[in-house]
Amino acid sequence: MDVDLSQFYQLFFEESAEHLAEMERILLAIDPADPDKEDLNAVFRSAHSIKGGAGTFGFPDMTVVTHTLETLLDQIRRGERALTGEMVNLFLQGGDAISMQLAGHRDGLQVDRQFIRGICEKLEAISGNPLVSDQEQSSDDSLSAEQNGGNTFSPSTYRIIFTPPPNLYTRMVRMEPVFDELATVGKLILTGNITPQGEFSVYDPTRCRAIWEMTLTTDRTPNEIADVFMFVADEEEISIEQLPPGSLNGGNEATAAGGTIKGGRSFDNNEITPGGYGRRGSDTAEASSIRVGVVKVDQLINQMGELVITQAMLAQSARQLDQVQFENLHRALSHLERNTRDLQESVMSMRMVPISFIFSRFQRLVHDLANSLGKVVELKLVGESTELDKGLIEKLADPLTHLVRNCVDHGLESPETRITAGKSPGGAITLKASQQGGRVLVEVSDDGAGLNRVRILAKAARNGLTVSDAMSDEEVWRLIFSPGFSTADQVTDISGRGVGMDVVQKNVTAMGGRVTLASTQGKGSRVLISLPLTLAILDGLAVRVGSETFIVPLNSVIESLQPLSEELNEVSRGECTVYVRGEYIPLIHLGDLFRIVGAVRRPENAIVMLIDAEGEQLALLVDELLGQHQVVIKSLETNYRKVAGAAGATILGDGRVALILDAVEIVRLWRKEPPHEQTSPKNGG
């Protein structure tokens, strides 16, 4: 009964990656002078779980590293050795080594064996005697300890039969630690039944032919006993039955000595600490969650979108039916609408992930970078629980890494410079996330030197960009985002920001986000990324222009009004402003911009919609407001390409496609286009 373990590899990789992340998180937070016992235990448990998995799945190289880690950790958590900062660093590097091995097994990436061996040696050097663990109980002793009768106060006696698969040993599984563990929780009688098969000459010592029968008297529950076996056996290979009291002397005893087969293992004794195996962390928080592939969630979201559209179609058709005659139908439909909306909310929430998911990794990045640059940096995380679509979170990781790296590398000054400037020697970087309406704002700020206007201008001029001293600060900062500013030598040159800021901008724009930058000389700088909450759904206002329908995102709509002719002022040919509460707001004819035949020409006969485009107020001229809808955003890029002025498209209740407008893009499009002449008003209204 060979079990194909490869199907579980993925799970093991994922879990190990999580354990590693957990280890790292704790290690970074730990205070070497006064470590929390629970933290140490948690780190130990993570290392231990990885080791167990690696052993089970046959990755002996990982077992070796985790084992050396674990040995030292064990000594520390037992209080036999004091934790030092050096050890924490070593543990972190050990975690890196395991990650590397993990990546090696998973993706076939190159593993730096030299690095790994170096870490193991350092760890072993500290733990002193890496090969023999102090608390080791001689396994032979406990195995041969035949104890008669369950005469202690322990409540129950169990018979445990373990029928291992023949490939038990080739899976790198060792049984001794399991038996050790059982022996520590109660009185154990162990019998190994070996069924010889075939001639001795063809006997294969690497195949396990033993069936172990154990009688255990303990106060543990059967589940806890089964847990001991968790790394070595499948559930169906273990049978645990409770024996009636007093039945123990029934003649089940057999000599245990020799009951275990020690031959045929393909790695040596040094790699596993007896007693460490099979123990498991007591926290079971993960039991309340379930691992689902992103593809499945995405599929669910897509289907949800279809359902919303179908529901809208139904509602639209039913509107033509008589309210009284079809009262039941109408009531049922309104229920359907509510249920659909609830369902939609639940489905969407599945994709939402707290931003701490990526924020947390920066602790390590900053820690390492600051160490290597000889700077003192404190990273503050604010608003980590802000939730964001998982797809966005993943795409945000790269730009944020860039920005944080920039902060540490170029933004913050060295401790000496800071003291000279009258600041505290330690710099601070703040990562802050918050939700504002339908958008999430992510802010990366530092209290460093800020951007140097003069140098940026000089650099830009040398790069052939058109600059002038009269440019406002904002315009100067924007120069940094131009592609010319992005190579490494230029950065040392201007000793400011600029490493791949164009890349940051590009990535963020691709996500439907925007980057803005603020800086004060000597006080620090701040990069603000504004992102849509999710890529999948949007509250919008449907408007009609000519025969076309558009969706304007509700969060960019300020108000809608019907202008009076005296409020309209022609500025130049084709350019018009509308006067609203003391302000002249430029008017954009959507019909002209999108070349729609039959759009209302005269603003007095149409609707003016005030929109907010990144703080700038503009007025859009549309024919009619159709109503507010929650729309599912569909990508135009999937099968077509980006459409200027549109953030995407959606499917309306009647099955037609409508473009979703992007206020900022509309303004950009409008600025780029000269107001073109309309030969004659098509629709004077």
Add this chain to the structure above:
Amino acid sequence: MRRNERTILKSEGGGQEYLTFTLGKEEYAMDILKVQEIRGYDSVTHIANSPNYMKGVINLRGVIVPIIDLRIKFNLEQVAYDEFTVVIIINILDRIIGMVVDGVSDVVTLPPEQIKPAPEFGSSTHADYITGIGTVNRQMLILVDIDHLIGSEEMQLVEMADVKLDLAA
């Protein structure tokens, strides 16, 4: 039964199956494996500032699909939209795209020896996308390389990397 014959033919003679369609008076043929479905022409949502042959986008069971009119692209004189107008939905380059044609005629199998190289068309713009000329029952078929046609820069259907940057500037 015909299906079976064809399969056998294909395996023996190495012939490929083509979907033939008409544009004006000409008969064209394209690789049938790229065809997802054939449907009638529905109203489309127009996309502003796009080339004239780009009719707009439709909702194909929840997916937004662009529709191009090959008749306009190939400069045919008569372009009418009626109940006989047909859209071939093709699946190429990981995209789903609809092509308006005058009609869909048949599925034919063309062994390689029945395909002749395309003659030089001079300056005609769409000559680049013609891979050869096939003959079935003495009728000429123009073989179109649909990937090349749709994926071409000139078509502006597939976004080129720098187009995006241009917009952002």
